[in-house]
Amino acid sequence: MSKIHVTQVKRVLDELYSQLIETDTNKNEQDQKSIFYTRSLAAYTVKMLSNATNLESVDSVTDGYGDNGIDFIHIDNESKRLIIGQSKWTHEGQKSPELGDILKFIKGFNELINGDYDNFNKKITGLSNEIEGLVSDSQCKLVAVIVYSGVQPISKEIKKELDDLKGDYNDVSELLDYKVVDLKKIYQSIPYVGQGLPINANLFINNYGKIEEPYTGLYGRVDASEIYNLYHEFGEFLFEKNLRKFITDSNINESVQTTLVESPENFWYFNNGITVLCNKLNGAPKGANSKSGTFALEGINIVNGAQTVGNIFRAKERGADISKASVMIKVISLDECEDDIFADEITKSTNSQNRILSKDFITLDNIHKRLYKEIKLFNYKYLYKTGDVHDSNESSFSFEAAAISLACADENIRFAMLAKTSVGKLWDDINKPPYSILFNSKTTGLRVLRSVRISSLVDKELEKIGWLHGKLPQHSNRFMLHMVFCYLPKNKFDDPDFQFNFYEDSISKNFRSFFTSIKQQMDILYPAAHIYHFFRNGSKCTHLKNVVLKTIQNPFHTD
Incomplete structure (x- = not known):
């Protein structure tokens, strides 16, 4: 049935990029289609992994003669991430990438990070100053991405090469992470990335209080297991408006996960909490007491606390018992806002207030x-x-x-x-x-x-x-x-x-x-x-x- 899924993905890519992606007009029609979907898949992946707009994601595409195995480069100065990837399109929706293609990507990746641009095309060499500027920052994180429109998992040989690449860069500190994005992950992202559908969910909030004016707000305490389930279902699509998506490895994250593992009952005391914007906030149902209740949130965006959410998820995935952990939450409804200015101000303010480092x-x-x-x-x-x-x-x-x-x-x-x-x-x-x-x-x-x-x-x-x-x-x-x-x-x-x-x-x-x-x-x-x-x-x-x-x-x- 993967062919049906490929067809549905193609439709989304056509809608997003048919007027934006260039192809080689000297190629035959079939080759032009393959080039279009390879490049549009690259752009879509950038959009999926960052806050890039359609135009910005297209601008990140480097596929073409002299790409040296690198099909997209996204320089995210806000989150200090350099996203570098290879895109492989297959119409059948089955095959995974060949080892030779991945080896070429790894070679190109190393040369790019090393500042050796001799084998790259003009578009990539034109990014050299920006790349070197970000790479020289001690907070820079490298993300290597392999995306393909197939369901077959990558081979053991490819996984070993990617693990070795990660090991080479992470000998001293967690500098590099890699992501493998297959057809299933692409398809699952369509409602939130491709079609922009809102994320709706119910949250059970303890010890809550409400603010009615000038905008409806809610604050309280939510169990870490609720946050885990939320991230498990929707992943990074929860953070579409966040200035920083979950950074998988950092000194702060190590400390947060240590608390979750060793003293989860203290997590509420040590953590700053989560700020959620939603398009609509429905009150607790009948039977809810004055301290606890389930609230229906429509159009969820977590604008502050991405690290908290990601760490809760990662800690449980690593075997931590988070049943005793809870976190402060603040929910703000935008139902009565006439424009996006207020939401943008909340996002910027909650991410720019002074932190004690x-x-x-x-x-x-x-x-x-x-x-x-x-x-x-x-x-x-x-x-x-x-x-x-x-x-x-x-x-x-x-x-x-x-x-x-x-x-x-x-x-x-x-x-x-x-x-x-x-x-x-x-x-x-x-x-x-x-x-x-x-x-x-x-x-x-x-x-x-x-x-x-x-x-x-x-x-x-x-x-x-x-x-x-x-x-x-x-x-x-x-x-x-x-x-x-x-x-x-x-x-x-x-x-x-x-x-x-x-x-x-x-x-x-x-x-x-x-x-x-x-x-x-x-x-x-x-x-x-x-x-x-x-x-x-x-x-x-x-x-x-x-x-x-x-x-x-x-x-x-x-x-």
């Missing part, structure tokens, strides 16, 4: 008050509080700069890689490593200052040689800084009489040749390495570090 908690650690005073003795200002402003008339540096510098100075290369890939994990918990290793009673202001100065110096030297080595200085910056620290007498950084300036001068004179020597070793060990994720791979970087320390004598010694 884990970095803000470091101000509670008295260590930084001490470091501030010690660093001030050397005529530097330590900006460790949120909102501290750099004064152009004085020398200063931030807490983040201090954390990155100390992480790269540590013997454990994993800290340097966290500074590159997930810098927030350096201070995610001020009671645990790596933070407690980097900042403790033995950490002196002079050590911090000297580490930051080395970091700043290496950054300047990398900037000078950048034009000679393409993207290598950019992607290897934390590794190179770590290697510089490996050759310095860090045990003397606390000594005020240590001739620190001599080492700064030596780095300025010898860094370029040091960088070149490391590059030569890398070319020997990993001649086909993709630079971007090489410096995010712990085992490879550790191997290169060990070889460098054995083969390169200290270039920064002073006589």
Whole structure:
């Protein structure tokens, strides 16, 4: 029966994209149809996975000569996601992609992330600045997508290749996720993505209260199991108007899921809750008491709390007992709103209010008050509080700069890689490593200052040689800084009489040749390495570090 489903999907694609998708007029009619549905399926998938409009989703299509296996690229700067995918259309609705096609996609994916655009068409190369800008952001998440109009599952060989791709990028932190979207998932999405039908559902709300003016609203407590069932049925279509859809991996999500697993009864106390907009809110039925009742919501959109909903779903899928967990909910009816302005204001406001980030908690650690005073003795200002402003008339540096510098100075290369890939994990918990290793009673202001100065110096030297080595200085910056620290007498950084300036001068004179020597070793060990994720791979970087320390004598010694 899959052919019937293909026909219905084709009808939706025709309605959405028949006037927007270009095909090659030099091809015969059958080939033109295949090209149209391949490209429209690519656009539809972007629309399904993001908040893109029809025009934006079409603009994301890159299918054509020189696409190097990449059929669509969507740059989502709001959610910090780079969505890259391959689209395969089959009229019969049966076949899954061939292994060769997936290998081509993976090769193209790696080259794209690595900044190697030699094999790509003009449309893709035209996106290079935007891609590199997002990829260089430590909060960036990569999403690799395989979409096809068949019901057969992908082969074990293809799954292994995709798992290996994910493993390569996620060696240090959860950087990449992949999605396989088959005919069934496409078909299930049609009512909400293709036809724009509203999502209607009933929710049982405990301890509720109502607001009647100026707009009808409802607030209360809902069991986590109700939220799980809602997401299980409708998935990400619940978040059509949300500025950020569920980001599957982040420091915050790990904390949320830990609470759900270890102390679900405390989840209500720790969580900010969910904000829901609906087109119509029907009151609790007869028999409902003043504290609890079932409410019918028509046209549901969760505009704040996507992470909460997604984490509840993921926690239960992983086996957590969420029966004791509940969450605060706020429901706002738009039934009496004359336009979308109010709804847009709610969406923006609930997603832009100041949040207390884990970095803000470091101000509670008295260590930084001490470091501030010690660093001030050397005529530097330590900006460790949120909102501290750099004064152009004085020398200063931030807490983040201090954390990155100390992480790269540590013997454990994993800290340097966290500074590159997930810098927030350096201070995610001020009671645990790596933070407690980097900042403790033995950490002196002079050590911090000297580490930051080395970091700043290496950054300047990398900037000078950048034009000679393409993207290598950019992607290897934390590794190179770590290697510089490996050759310095860090045990003397606390000594005020240590001739620190001599080492700064030596780095300025010898860094370029040091960088070149490391590059030569890398070319020997990993001649086909993709630079971007090489410096995010712990085992490879550790191997290169060990070889460098054995083969390169200290270039920064002073006589």
